Amino acid sequence: MFVSCSDSQFLESHWNHPISAQGTPPSDFPALERNLNPKSCGTCHQNQFQNWEKSFHAKSISPGFLWQKEIFTKEEYKSCLNCHSPLAETKSEIDSNFQTPEIISSKSHNFPDGIDNPSILCASCHIRNQIRFGPPPKINKKIEQNSGRIPHNSYVVKEKFESSEFCKSCHESKETGVRLNGKRLMEVYTEWEGSSYAKDGIQCQNCHMPDREHSWKGIHDKDFVQNSLEPKWEVKKNNGVYQIKAELKNRGVGHNFPTYLVPKVYLRFFASLKSQNSRILLEESIVGRVVNTNLTEEYLDTRIKPNDSYKISFDYKPNENLVTELIWEIEVDPDEQYVRSFEEELKNRAGTLSYHSKKQLQESLYEKKNSRYILFTLSWKVPVSLRQ
Template sequence: MFVSCSDSSFLSSHWKHPISEQGLPPSQFPPLEKSLDPKDCATCHKDQFQNWERSLHSKSVSGGFLWQKEILSANEFRSCLNCHSPLPETKSELDLEYHTTTILNSKSHNFPNGIGNPSILCASCHIRNQIRFGPPPRTNNDKKITSGNIPHNSYVVKNEFESSEFCKSCHESKETGVKLNGKRLMEVYSEWERSPFAKQGIQCQNCHMPDREHSWKGIHDKTFVQKSLLPTWEVKEKNGEYQIFAELKSIGVGHEFPTYVVPKIYLRFYVILNDKRKPLLLEESVVGRIVNTNLTEEYADTRIKPKGSHIVRFDYKPNENSIQEFFWKIEVDPDEQYVRTFQEQLDNRGNELSKQSLILLRESLAEKKNSLYTLFTLSWKVPASLPR
């Protein structure tokens, strides 16, 4: 049945952990509809599947996550699974605690060919107790099957699928979690709630799932980030001294930029002198929330608030050398915190890890190091008609 409503209790029950196993599929379902394998969902939802397959949601259980099972307590690891692998059927692929008769029976019926990827699946968000949930039809003109064999008994419409609150369960740390300088490690929902975007009714899905695209683009996507920021600068010269003023403005980010403690943004300013081949670094700053690897101390928080700016001002007076060019390079390190943490674990505890965990750690560390990219490069040629 199509039931469009906003139910305040829906999200609290939908994301109540531990999520219940799906149980036996309805007997009248054909084999394709009994399967909760995303590849089978792709039979009718091809675009959603292809976008999901390229997304980080489909990689929530990767080597960088799996190797940590060996250093976390059992309770810590199971807590991580609530977001990284929400369904009890997928959890059973990762932890023997979930090898109960009920869960394994449910897995055998709902995933008849096994679970190749125990990450965040279609069913993680859309199915509870064999009932399908989803957002309202796009338009009133959308076709609705009202008779005959309705695919998977139709679905229950919930407006919450298009609200930021739907994302809160996994993208907002619990109040009881770690706090540094009075802030939780993840406060994306709260940051959005205080932003101008929330007041305008712009939800997480409007930016991260445009046109209901199941890609959840974020800090790792260069084009996505470029559209959300505006770098501007000017260079003035007075009595042989150059004054540099630069601004990086957040124009389309509905939360602190960057959010979480993991990513960092590097702003570096260089000058190229006539008699030097290599650029000379003049100034650099870091935009981000900088904490230690133990997550017990915050050193700085220079993140940019929604519609806010990070401003850099400095002066430079060359000696006798004439200047060819100033340039400003902005780099994004999406996984900086992971790189520091993984490297430290490899250095200090590498000999204690099993062979398999060590392989996963090294592979993940290399992957995280390679995620760094250049976001913008701006240049200012000299001599030029500089303002005085």
């Protein structure tokens, strides 16, 4: 096991785009190690592969991404690929600019069966120039050698793999990027850096890769989000008026909740009426960062900082109706910005998009519209009034 220094230049070099083609595998590598298809990696790293396969990293090249190639400039699309498809070999699958003799040759050596998924693969993070990189071993133990050889010719240990800085390259907009109200479009690392989590040494990986799980759960996972938030409320009745106070606390997210400008969280309060056998909406709030589809103007930013709360207070006086129950419903829309933007694009470009791109856009829009879910439902039964 070769352990390198945790040098400050590692991440700059590791995420220096465009990443060079991997080239010819070492001559002593057997066929399994020569193949960079994640399925090959999964032969030994089964848990990591199974989690990755269901993750958004494995879906970074999706219809929602691909349709936009038709409307982006070559440079814009090339820039997007740095994070969505980091390897030169995977980029060549979706961008002809990367179909150079060197990259095509490397692809034939490292992906002998072709590339069926040009997304973020195992090699995107763990391999550079045929050298394997990874975090320190969890347990110091003797490596069993097979025929006198350590797999992959061993690997280079880098502590940065367990640092939030490792994620920054793709989850933080560049300093030169678009700013709205003084904020970049993505500032996950900056939000975390200023939080108590950073001061306490809690890294991105502690929450999104617990026990080195390769699933990177986030806003789309209901259980994951539920475990990070705490809703509290109280209802008092005074002279026929219901006084409602509620708060949603960010008790487990080490950055603003929700981060980015894409997701929105809706806090809705209802009253169930006995006379109408239905419920009416009393109050609705949005937690999130609301910007226009052109990404040129910010209208609202009500995101919750780490350990802070979003608070609501209002009164409700029924009009002759008998209230049987008050309900607080919290709904998460993980892809709200995409839905709004894609609907607008479909309307404005319906006549100019190619059939293939339009189909990809429609498919993605349908998927994102159906990603919403109810996070919490809290109810308060109105006490029965007894006859005096």
